[in-house]
Amino acid sequence: MNYLQWILKGIAMGAADVVPGVSGGTLAFILGIYERLLNAISAINVQAVKLLWQGRFNAFWQHIDGTFLLCLVSGILGSIFSLASIITWLLEHRAVPVWAFFNGLILTALPVLLMAVKWSLWRGVLFLIGALFALEVSMLTAVELQPASWMFFAAGAIAICAMILPGISGSFILLLLGMYSPVLLAVRELQFSVLFLFATGCIIGLLSFTHFLKWLLQRCHDATLALLTGVVVGALYRLWPWQAGSEMLSPAKYAEKFGQHDMLLAVGSFIAAVIVMLLLLNLERLLGKLPAKTQEH
Template identity: 70%
Template sequence: MKHYLQWLIKGLAMGAADVVPGVSGGTLAFILGVYERLLAAISAVNITAVKLLLRGRLKAFWQHIDGTFLLCLFSGILLSIFSLANVISYLLIHRPVPLWAFFNGLILASLPVLLRSVSWTMVRGLLLLLGVMFAVVVGSLAPVQLEPAPYIFFLAGAIAICAMILPGISGSFILLILGMYAPVMLAVTELQFGILALFASGCLIGLLSFSRFLNWLLKHYHDATLALLTGVVVGALYRIWPWQFQQQLLSPGQYQQLADSDFLLAVVACVAGILVITLLLNLERLFYQAGKGAE
C-alpha cells in the first residue's frame, strides 16, 4: 500500500510539471527515481503484451506491463492536471516569476542527487555538457507559424510526446516551437475528433517507439545516458529562469525596471521548491519511519 501511495504522489508531481509550458513531467520522473521503471513499463506494451491480452491471460498481461505501477502513476498525473490546471494557468498570467522560481528550486535541489547517481568519466562529462547545450539550444528556438495539413498533427504528436518523456524538454513548448500549440488547442476546444485522433495516434506511436529507444540506451549505456539526461535537466534551467525578457536572462534588479520582479515572493517560492523536492526524494524513508512508528 505504501508503494502505491508513493507512486500516486510522484504522479501528482509529474502532472503539475506537465501543466507548465517549459517544464516536463519527464524531468520529475527522472529526479524522483521512477524514470527507468516508467520507460521499461511503457516499452513492455509490445507483441507479447497483445498476445497475453488476446489469450485472456489478464493477470500475466497486467504483470508484464507493470500495470499497477502505471495505473498509480498516471492516476496521479491526470488528477494533478485536472485539479491544478486552473491554478497554474492563473499563476502563469499573474505571478509567473514565483512559479518559475519554484521549479528552479525543484531542479537545483535535485542536482546533487542526479550527479551522485553517475560514475563520472571524461566522456560522461562531455555528454553532460552536450545535454546542457542541447536543452539551451531547444529553449532558445523561436516559434514558427503554420497552416498545418492533417498529417502534420500526426507528426506533431509523435515529436511532442517524445519531448514530454525526455527530461528537461517540455512537450507543450515543442508544440509552440513547431507552430502547432494553437492548432492543437483549437482542435481540443472545437472537438475536432478527426484531427485529435491523428494527434493521439502520433503520440501513441512516438511514445512506444521513443520509450523503447531510451530504455535500450539505459540498458546498454546506463551511466552515459544518465549523464546526458542530467545535462538536459541542467540546461532546462535556462528556459525556466524566473527573470527573462524577450529570451534574455536578466538579474532581478534589471527585470524590476521592466516589470514587477516579485523578488521576495520568488525567494520564498524557490525555498518551497527545495523543501518539496527534498520531501519527495525522501518519501520512501518517511513512509518506512511512519510504518515503524505505527508498530
C-alpha cells in the same frame, strides 16, 4: 503506500508537463522512477498483445507493470486537467514565482542526479554535450500558426518524446511548434476529437522512443545517465524566473519592463519548491516503504 507514492509522483510529473520549459521526464528521472517507467512502457509490445488476445489478463497486467502505470498515469492526467487553467493563468499574470518554483525543484535534486553517475572523462564530455543540446533547444524561438487537424497528431508524437526525455519540455516543444495554446485550449474546453488525435500521436511516439531509450540504458547505462543529467542542467536556462519571451532579464530590468520583479514571491516559491522536492525524494521513508531496490525485485 506504493500506490499513493506513485500517484503523488505522477501528479508532480503532470504539473511539470503543463509548464513550457519543464519536463515530466525530468521529474521521473529525479524521483527514481525513470527506468521503471521506460521498462513498463516498452513492455507494451507484441508479447503483451498476445497475452491480451489469449485472455491472460493477469499475466498481461504483470508484464506491463500495470498497477505502477495506472497509478502514475492517473496522477499525471489528474494533475494536467486540474492544474492546466491555474498554471496558464499564473504564467500570464504571475510567471516569476512559477519559474522560480520549478527552478527550485530541479536545483534541489541536482546533487542527487550528479551523485548517481560514476563519472569519467568520457561521461563528462557526454554531460557537456547534453547540456549544450538542451541550451540550444531552450534558446529557439516559438512560432504561431492556425493548426490543421493532422498537426495535433504530429505534435503529440514529437512532444511526447520530449516529455519522456529528462530536461527537454514537451510543453516547450509544443510552444516552439505553435501548438501549445491550441492543445491547452482543447484540454480546457474538452475538445475530444482534437484530444483523441493528440493522444494517438502521443501513444505512437511514446512506444517508439521509449524502446530507444531503454536500449541505450541497457548498453551504456552510466554514459546515458551522464548525457541525460547534462540535458537537465542545460534546460535550467529556460527556468530563469525573470524572462520575457526568449529574453532573460535581471530582476531590475524585469521591473523596469513590467513594473514589478516579484522578488519576494520568487524567493517564497523557491523555498516552497525545495521543501516539496525534499518531500518527494523522501516519499519512501515518509510513507514507511521498504527500500526501493527491495520493492523493484
